[in-house]
Amino acid sequence: MSNDKKLKVAVTGFENGHCFYLYQGLRSEPDVEIVAVSFAPRARIIYEKRLGEDAFKGVDIYYDEKEMFDAHPEIEACICGGSNRKHMHEFRLCAERGIHVISMKAPSYDMVEYDEMIRLAKENHIVVYIELEMRWKAAIERIREIIASGKLGEIKAFNAYNYSHNPMWWQHWMDIPEESYGKRIPIREGSRIFRGGALTDHPHIFDIIRYILDSDFDVVYAEAAPNMRDGAETEDLVYVIGKMKNGVIFSLDPSYANREPEQARIVGKNLSKYPRAVQVEMQVTGTKGTLYADSYNADCVEELEPGTQKYSVWTRDLALDNQRRIFVRNFISDIRNGTDNAAVSLEEHKRTLMASNAAYDSIYRGQPVKLCD
Template sequence: MERIRVGVLGLGRSGYGIHCKAFEKLQQTYELVAVADINGVRAAETGRELGVTAVTSVEELVAIPEIELIVVSSYNRDHARNAVTALEAGKHVVCEKPFGLSVVEVDSMIVVAKAAGKLVVPFQNRRYEDSYVKVKEIISSGVLGKIVHIRIAQHGFGRRWDWQTLSEFGGGQLHNNGPHILDQALGLYETVGVDNVESLEIWSDMRQTLASGDTADHVRATLRHPEAFTLDIEFAATCPYPQDKWLVMGTSGGLKGTSNKLEWKWVDWRTHVARPVECASTPDRSYNHENLEWQSASYECEEGFERLQGAFYSDLWHSIRQGAPLTVTPASVRKRIRLLERIRE
C-alpha cells in the first residue's frame, strides 16, 4: 500500500492530539513528513519527538515537495486561507472543523481545489460516530413511527479562557463543537428526505456565560421543518446536571442515550385496539388509560480511534490512491456551514 505523505499545520489539541497521533497508528497508509506551528518552540519540540521536519509557517510547509496532503488545524479564522494556500501549492487538504466560517469561504476552497485537481476534505469524523450511525439506522427503520422531536445535547459546567473563546480567532461553542452536532443534525433530517437548509425554520439563543472571552459558550438552536420533526441543539457550559446526548420522540416510541449506550422502546399499534374519539363521560371521571405492550432494545456503542480517525483516514486513502468517492464531501459540509450561518444570524 503506497503511503500518503503528510504535513500537519497547527500543533494544538487537534493537530497534535488527534492528527499526529493518528498517523502514528496509520503507518501502513500514511507517513508524517513535517509539522508546522507559529509557536516555534512547540514546532521544534514536536519535530524532535516525532522525528520529522519542523517549520513555523504554512508557506514553508507547502514548499516541502514530498508532502502530498496538508492537514489544516490552525486557528478557526485561518482554516480557509491556509487550505487555499495548500491547494494552490498542489497539495490535497484535510480541513479541521469548522470547514470555513462562511459559505463564501467554503466556496473559495471548492473552486481552488477544482482548479488544482486536488481534494479538499472537511474533517467531520463524528459522521462515523457509532451512536449517531445507530440512531440514523433506528430512525430509518420506522420502528419509532413518525419522528416528532429530537434533542442533541452537549452539557457541562466549567470555565474556559483559551483562544477558542475569542471572536477574533473565530472561537465560540458554535464554531468549536457546533460543526459536529450540526453535521449530525442535518444527517438526521436527510434520513427523512429533508436536505434543503433554507427549508428549515430556525430559532437560536447564544449567550456568553462562564467563558472569559467574548463568544457564546451557551448555544441553543431549534430547527423545525413543517413536514418533518423539530430538532433542538444544546451546548451548555452552565449545566451541572448533564442530560443524555440523544433524545428521540416518535409516534410509536422513543430513544435516549449517550455516545456509549443507546436504549429505545416502542409499541406495535397493530396489536392494540383502535381508539376512536368518545365524547361520553368516563365512568370514573378518569383520564383515558390503556396498558401498552412495550418492546425494548439497547445498544452498546463502540467509540475510539478505529471508528473515528481510523475510519476517516482509511476512506481518504482510498479516495486519494484509488479514486473512490469521498465519504465526507465539501458539498455536504457546505450545507452545514450555511446552517451555522443561519443560527449565528
C-alpha cells in the same frame, strides 16, 4: 511499504485540539509518512509536553507553512489544523500546490471564503475530507436503523446536545472572535459578547440531524443565555430550535455547558470539573414513542483520585477503537484510487455551517431565520 509509496503528509497549525488525535493516528498508519509540521513555537512546547520530547523526531519542523511547503514539494496531503481564521490561508497554500486536505470541522464561517475553498478544490482536483467524528459513532447508525424500521412511527422531533468544557483556557484562540469565527460580530447589537464560542465550535449535532433525518434546515431560532464564564468574550450557552424541511422540529444545544478548571494550560486528565469533558446525547420522538441515545460512550466510571480526593467521571475508549484510522484510510484510498468515500463533502458541509450562521443571525435579530435553498 516502501517509503516512496507512502503518502507524504504535513500538518499545519496544531491549534485545533483534534490535530493531536489525527497526528497520533497518522504516525501509526503504515501507509503514511509524516514529512513535516508547521506550527507556532508555543504549540510545539505544548505538544512536546503532551506527546513527549520525541513527538516530532524524524519530522522537519517549521514555524511558517509556506516555508514548509516550499521546502517539501513531495508533500501530497496536509492536515490543516490552524485556528479557524487561518483555514482559508492554509487551504489555498495546499490547493494551489495540488495538496490534498484534511480540514477541521469548521472550514470557514465566511461563506465567500467557503465558496472559494470549493472552487479551489474543484480546479485543483484535490481530495478534501472534513473531520466530523460524530459520523463515526455506531449509535448514530443504530438510530438511523431504528427510525427506518418504523418503531418510532412518524418522526416528530429531534433534540440533541453536544456539551463540552470551554477550551479557551488552553487554546486561547477559541475565545478570540477573529480567530474562531473569522471576524468580530457582537452576539446582539451593543453586546460585549461576540460570535465564535460554543455554536462555532460544535457543528456536529447540526451535521448529525441532517444525516439522521436526511433532511435540511428550514427555519432556525436561537437564543444565547448570559455567559456563565466571566472571562469569556464569546457565547458559552446557546440554544437553537426550529424546523427541518421534512417538518420535524428540533432543539440543538451546542453549549460549553461543562465547567473546567479555569487555569488549565495543558490538556490532560485534570481537565473536567463536571460532569464529563464531552457529552453528545440525543432524543428522537415519533408518534409511537421516543428514544434517548448517548452517542459518546455511555459507559462511564466514577473515581475519587488519591491525594486530591477529586471526584471525576470518565469514559474509556477501547484500545482497538480507531475509527480515525478508517477515516484516514478512506482519505488515502480516495487519493490513490480516485474513489469517493468521504462521509461529508465540502459542498455538503456548507449547509450545516449555514445553519449555524442562521442561528447567529437569529440571536442578533431576535426572530427566526428561514434558510434559503
